[in-house]
Amino acid sequence: NRYKLIDQPLGKGANGIVSLAYDTTEKLLVAIKQINKTLTKDIQSMMREILIISKCHHENIISFKDYHEDAEFIYIIQELASGGELFRHIVKRKYYTEYHAKVFTRQLLSAVNYLHSNNVIHLDIKPENILLKQIPEDYDKNDYFKPIIKLSDFGLSQIFNPEIQLKQSGGTPGYAAPEVLRRQALDFKADIYSIGVVTHTLLTGQLPFNGYNPKEIVGNQLKNNWQFKMEISTEAQHFIKQCLEYDPCKRPSIQQLLRFDWLQMKGTKLIRELHLGREQLKRYLCIQKLRMGMQYVLLLLNESE
Missing domain, CATH: 3.30.200.20 (Phosphorylase Kinase; domain 1)
Known part of the structure; x- marks a missing residue:
């Protein structure tokens, strides 16, 4: 009650x-x-x-x-989290730059750093699971308004024990690390890969991996077949490339990521408008909305049986 x-x-x-x-x-x-x-x-x-x-x-x-x-x-x-999904906030902003993307990424890293420090691997880091605490009605009048993100949905999360080999089935095509998709042994580096995909999507509005359906996307992931399709800063590219290393042993830890140049640099060098990325995000959200609608229909059908 x-x-x-x-x-x-x-x-x-x-x-x-x-x-x-x-x-x-x-x-x-x-x-x-x-x-x-x-x-x-x-x-x-x-x-x-x-x-x-x-x-x-x-x-x-x-x-x-x-x-x-x-x-x-x-x-x-x-x-x-009354602000809704992070990506929906981005497409509504009149002005969106690498600076804003960096602010969001820093907060995501802070959340994941906390999880890893407590031996938790999230294993489902993706845009739909990154929410905003709240958004004031006039936020668009302040270009430097910094929303607080909230990492959610721990349905696939695991508690890491170095003495037990951990494998995970599932994960989201396009965001799950190759070792997750192949059901191989995994550790904290699986989250690092997902952070790289999310950061790429924050900056460009699209996944690094081409594909008309989940099978094609996963195929390109497992082939490590991708390249930057939009101009972003050299520092941002380096950050993403390191996260998306196919071999998890070559990916940086969350503590190392926090020290990367892209997150430390200040000033106007990183302030560039990302209009194209925002338009790509709008298309991304339309596709995701359609997929969620289909999932809900399947849920209702299953409940009625």
């Missing part, structure tokens, strides 16, 4: 939906992730997600509030 659902879906997935709700005790809006038990093959993974997020306390990680379950659903109550 503490949480009153509001008929406003915030997101949809293969196993359930995220809905808006009101916490009558704390007098604030929250997000409730409703997971359908009949559609979830691995309840143990779901409980691991709850364990991980309940112990995470970081400004750039979505905070856990409560957990409930009944015969049909598991309910995870979380902080509401």
Whole structure:
């Protein structure tokens, strides 16, 4: 009775939906992730997600509030990131530069650094899982407004133990590291690869890997077949190239990434408008919206059977 659902879906997935709700005790809006038990093959993974997020306390990680379950659903109550998805914010800005992309990337690195320091590998870092805490109505009047990002969705996350070989099936084509796609042994470097893809997409509005469908994208990932299609700074290119090293042993650690020149440099050198990248992002979001709609239809069909 503490949480009153509001008929406003915030997101949809293969196993359930995220809905808006009101916490009558704390007098604030929250997000409730409703997971359908009949559609979830691995309840143990779901409980691991709850364990991980309940112990995470970081400004750039979505905070856990409560957990409930009944015969049909598991309910995870979380902080509401009212600003929505990061990429949707970007396409609405009148002015978007490498400076802004760098601000977002720094926050993402801070969140992942916290996770890795606590032996957690996220394994699903992608644009849809990067939310914004809140956005004021007049944010576009301030070119240097810095939204706070929130890394979310720990459904694939794992606790790393160096004495146990870790393998992970799943992951998102285009963002998951090659060792994840090949179901090989993995470690923290899998997240570094995903950070590289997200940063590339932040700067160019498109994935590094061409492909008309997930199979083609994965094929190009496994061939390490990609190149920069837009002009961005040399420092940004170096950052992304290091993250996307095919061999995980050659990728930098999160601590090393934080010291890269691209993140340290200041001044006007990195201030360049990314109009083309923003237009590419609009197309990217249209495609993702279509895919999410298809997933939701499949969810409704499965529930009706």
